[in-house]
Amino acid sequence: MKKTIPALLVFLALALMTAGAVLAQSGNPGEPTDDQVNTIAKQLYCPVCENIPLDVCGTQACAQWRDLIREKLGQGWSEAQIKQYFATQYGDRVLATPPARGLNWLVYIVPPMAILAGIYILYRAFQSWKRPSAEEDVKAAEPVPPPADDYVLRLEEELKKR
Amino acid sequence: MVANLGYGALVITFLVSLYGIFAAIYGVRKNAPAWVDSARNAMLLTFPLVSLSALSIIYLLVNGHYEVEFVASVTSNSMPTYLKITALWGGQAGSLVFWTWLMSAFASAVTLRKWDRDREFLPWVIVVSLVTLGFFLIMILFFENPFARIWSVPLGNPVVSLFPPAGGQLLVQSDGRGLNPLLRHPGMIIHPPMLYLGFVSFVIPFAFAIAALVTGRTDDRWIRLTRRWTLVAWLFLSLGLLLGGRWAYDVLGWGGYWGWDPVEIAAFMPWLTGTAFLHSVMIQEKRGMLKHWNMVLVILTYDLVIFGTFLTRSGVLSSVHAFAQSAIGPLFFAFIGLTFLTSVSLLLYRWNSLKSEAQMTSLFSREALFLLNNLLFIGILVVCFWGVIFPLISELVTGQKVTVGPPFYERATAPLFAGLLLLMGVAPLAAWRHSTAKTLGRAIWKPFIASLVVVALVLFAGIRQPAAILGFWLCAFVAFVTLYEFWRGAVARHRKSGESLPLALWRLIGRNRRRYGGYTIHLGVVLMAIGIIGIELFQTQTQGTISQGEQLKIGDYAIRYDELATFDTPDGRNVARAVVSVFKNGEHLGELHPRRDYYYESQQQMTIPGVRSTWENDFYVLLVDWEPVTASGATFKVFNNPLVNWLWLGGIVFILGTLIAAWPDRDSEPMAVQSRQPGYASAKA
Numbered sequence: 001m002k003k004t005i006p007a008l009l010v011f012l013a014l015a016l017m018t019a020g021a022v023l024a025q026s027g028n029p030g031e032p033t034d035d036q037v038n039t040i041a042k043q044l045y046c047p048v049c050e051n052i053p054l055d056v057c058g059t060q061a062c063a064q065w066r067d068l069i070r071e072k073l074g075q076g077w078s079e080a081q082i083k084q085y086f087a088t089q090y091g092d093r094v095l096a097t098p099p100a101r102g103l104n105w106l107v108y109i110v111p112p113m114a115i116l117a118g119i120y121i122l123y124r125a126f127q128s129w130k131r132p133s134a135e136e137d138v139k140a141a142e143p144v145p146p147p148a149d150d151y152v153l154r155l156e157e158e159l160k161k162r
Numbered sequence: 163m164v165a166n167l168g169y170g171a172l173v174i175t176f177l178v179s180l181y182g183i184f185a186a187i188y189g190v191r192k193n194a195p196a197w198v199d200s201a202r203n204a205m206l207l208t209f210p211l212v213s214l215s216a217l218s219i220i221y222l223l224v225n226g227h228y229e230v231e232f233v234a235s236v237t238s239n240s241m242p243t244y245l246k247i248t249a250l251w252g253g254q255a256g257s258l259v260f261w262t263w264l265m266s267a268f269a270s271a272v273t274l275r276k277w278d279r280d281r282e283f284l285p286w287v288i289v290v291s292l293v294t295l296g297f298f299l300i301m302i303l304f305f306e307n308p309f310a311r312i313w314s315v316p317l318g319n320p321v322v323s324l325f326p327p328a329g330g331q332l333l334v335q336s337d338g339r340g341l342n343p344l345l346r347h348p349g350m351i352i353h354p355p356m357l358y359l360g361f362v363s364f365v366i367p368f369a370f371a372i373a374a375l376v377t378g379r380t381d382d383r384w385i386r387l388t389r390r391w392t393l394v395a396w397l398f399l400s401l402g403l404l405l406g407g408r409w410a411y412d413v414l415g416w417g418g419y420w421g422w423d424p425v426e427i428a429a430f431m432p433w434l435t436g437t438a439f440l441h442s443v444m445i446q447e448k449r450g451m452l453k454h455w456n457m458v459l460v461i462l463t464y465d466l467v468i469f470g471t472f473l474t475r476s477g478v479l480s481s482v483h484a485f486a487q488s489a490i491g492p493l494f495f496a497f498i499g500l501t502f503l504t505s506v507s508l509l510l511y512r513w514n515s516l517k518s519e520a521q522m523t524s525l526f527s528r529e530a531l532f533l534l535n536n537l538l539f540i541g542i543l544v545v546c547f548w549g550v551i552f553p554l555i556s557e558l559v560t561g562q563k564v565t566v567g568p569p570f571y572e573r574a575t576a577p578l579f580a581g582l583l584l585l586m587g588v589a590p591l592a593a594w595r596h597s598t599a600k601t602l603g604r605a606i607w608k609p610f611i612a613s614l615v616v617v618a619l620v621l622f623a624g625i626r627q628p629a630a631i632l633g634f635w636l637c638a639f640v641a642f643v644t645l646y647e648f649w650r651g652a653v654a655r656h657r658k659s660g661e662s663l664p665l666a667l668w669r670l671i672g673r674n675r676r677r678y679g680g681y682t683i684h685l686g687v688v689l690m691a692i693g694i695i696g697i698e699l700f701q702t703q704t705q706g707t708i709s710q711g712e713q714l715k716i717g718d719y720a721i722r723y724d725e726l727a728t729f730d731t732p733d734g735r736n737v738a739r740a741v742v743s744v745f746k747n748g749e750h751l752g753e754l755h756p757r758r759d760y761y762y763e764s765q766q767q768m769t770i771p772g773v774r775s776t777w778e779n780d781f782y783v784l785l786v787d788w789e790p791v792t793a794s795g796a797t798f799k800v801f802n803n804p805l806v807n808w809l810w811l812g813g814i815v816f817i818l819g820t821l822i823a824a825w826p827d828r829d830s831e832p833m834a835v836q837s838r839q840p841g842y843a844s845a846k847a
Binding site for chain 2: 033034035038045051053055056058091092093094095096097098102103104106107110111112114115118119122125126
């Protein structure tokens with residue numbers, strides 16, 4: 001298992017590089033299109049402004065960074081390489097989501113754990129609520145009036161209790 | 163002079179608030195009604211006092227008193243008067259005064275209206291309101307003073323303070339820096355007041371909840387008394403969020419309506435707990451259950467409101483550094499912590515008197531499904547809160563700043579939102595108390611079959627994305643269930659009373675506005691979901707530089723760049739306005755005028771899209787750049803946003819539903835309360 005992960009990563013990187021190369025070739029050779037630049041810029045965040053993706057940021061600095069992406073694409077860099085370049089240059093904050101390593105794992109683990117905990121609490125609560133008491137057992141044995149069948153009755157009852 | 167008057171009024175309000183808190187507590191403890199009445203008068207006095215202060219700021223804003231730092235930072239000579247007035251909430255200091263103003267108005271309204279009926283609760287409602295008001299006044303008086311003036315001193319830079327520094331001379335400026343152009347849009351003028359109204363009105367249910375805990379009247383009286391307040395708070399908050407989305411769509415120039423920015427999330431979080439609360443109070447009203455949980459929800463909502471107010475304007479959560487440097491960051495956190503701990507302690511103190519009166523009997527009952535709905539809402543809240551707070555934690559622990567952006571929120575919340583939609587379809591068909599899979603199945607099969615027809619149509623239309631198919635199916639299912647509920651109710655009434663069907667439907671809604679208002683809201687959510695699926699899953703975009711007369715293609719559409727003109731406007735803008743023709747499959751559909759406004763004063767620019775709106779899509783064109791001088795070529799960004807207008811239509815239906823639910827009944831509340839009195843008496847006995 002341990003060996004497969006690096007192998008997978010290498011495969012993924014290769015695949016991405018090939019994809020990137022194909023992408024770069026699809027426009028004018030040497031001149032990537034705005035759409036190719038934006039596809040990558042969209043996934044990067046302006047290193048100086050707060051929470052603004054690079055593809056929509058209006059500042060001069062961001063325009064230059066978009067030009068940088070264009071330049072790198074022109075040189076045949078892949079999407080992953082360009083993203084990695086920006087992360088190395090300006091820190092992980094330029095990535096739209098924190099890379100899953102170290103403390104950052106918490107960002108991905110905490111919400112599902114909290115939700116699972118909620119489900120567990122609810123499950124336990126349902127269990128305790130559903131356990132009928134002896135009195136309720138007797139009640140349950142009695143014939144219950146036909147439920148939801150009579151919609152009008154139920155509606156009337158519900159409308160009464162405002 | 164006017165600045166001193168405004169500031170003085172706030173100082174007196176603060177003292178009056180402190181007195182009011184003391185008088186209310188003393189009056190209740192000593193059983194002295196005169197003191198409680200005095201506390202009420204103090205509460206009522208805060209409104210004219212804060213009004214005086216707010217009007218002073220407005221006077222300074224409108225009359226261009228640029229020696230006042232706040233005025234200089236948000237207005238300028240070229241701004242029209244209405245914008246100068248709304249600049250009150252264009253900056254942090256003014257926003258806090260505005261918040262306080264609304265708070266004093268709402269709290270006064272509560273104490274003014276039903277004083278005799280709610281005498282038991284109201285002293286504590288006054289205490290909670292005045293504590294909240296007092297906290298905001300401390301913020302304004304000591305940290306974010308809108309009346310601080312700019313003084314030039316003999317040596318060094320100008321000083322900003324209320325009182326003149328040694329040897330200081332008032333620095334009279336001829337013009338201000340002007341309001342951030344992004345905030346000049348009509349959406350942004352109405353959006354903050356709506357959010358603030360929502361925020362402030364959520365304080366009222368919280369105040370009543372605390373009053374119930376303190377006095378030990380822990381039956382559902384507090385819920386019944388504040389039901390309408392909660393709905394009104396929710397209405398304003400929803401309206402604020404919707405307007406914010408529309409503003410972003412129209413002004414921010416990125417073709418979207420919601421960017422999962424911490425500021426947006428700050429307003430969304432109290433809405434989430436508020437929505438969970440609106441659903442779960444029904445369980446308490448109908449079944450006398452979940453009393454603890456409702457208290458938790460209302461406490462959370464209150465503290466998220468304070469958190470949201472702080473987050474939207476301060477920007478101090480952007481980094482640990484900014485947080486540590488600002489005075490108000492730690493104070494806000496201390497206040498949130500203190501109110502949270504106090505409220506939870508009170509809740510624990512009354513824990514035993516909040517025991518459920520009934521037991522949950524079925525997994526398929528309405529109450530069980532409402533609990534699931536609460537779980538999902540809280541799940542979304544956890545995702546949002548964690549996403550907002552994590553960058554700060556990361557920076558604190560590792561020193562490394564990270565961005566938690568839209569992909570995180572979208573991935574984490576999408577299944578939860580889908581779950582909520584599913585529940586929206588199932589829950590209205592489940593009966594309270596007794597409901598089994600069989601009875602539920604019997605009610606569900608017809609809308610279910612109808613929704614499958616929609617899936618077939620979706621497939622027939624060539625849509626193959628699983629997320630879209632699931633999304634449209636859920637929308638169809640909820641829509642059919644909800645319409646079926648209206649239909650069944652109307653037909654039942656029509657058969658029973660012989661009224662015509664439309665009249666039966668009208669009277670049915672009139673008889674239980676809350677129920678059918680709620681269903682209307684569900685229909686609104688369905689329409690919004692259709693719009694969201696459209697833009698999130700099917701949005702296409704392209705960008706390109708074209709010469710005059712050339713075309714840029716996107717799918718079936720194309721735009722042709724016709725011309726571009728640049729000119730100055732009297733209100734201090736330089737406008738570059740392009741004319742583009744829009745074609746679909748070669749057919750000329752019309753002209754669009756995307757433009758870029760550059761504001762000389764603030765040196766900021768705004769990109770205003772040219773939009774062609776239909777029920778099918780929005781064709782949204784942005785002017786990105788152009789050849790200087792000749793304008794012979796220009797760069798455009800073009801978005802095709804399918805179905806997005808259903809989002810706005812859904813928003814309108816949503817608000818309409820909330821209005822139906824919140825519309826005052828003729829004297830229904832006192833009756834509702836009275837009818838519960840015997841229950842309360844026996845519970846107490």
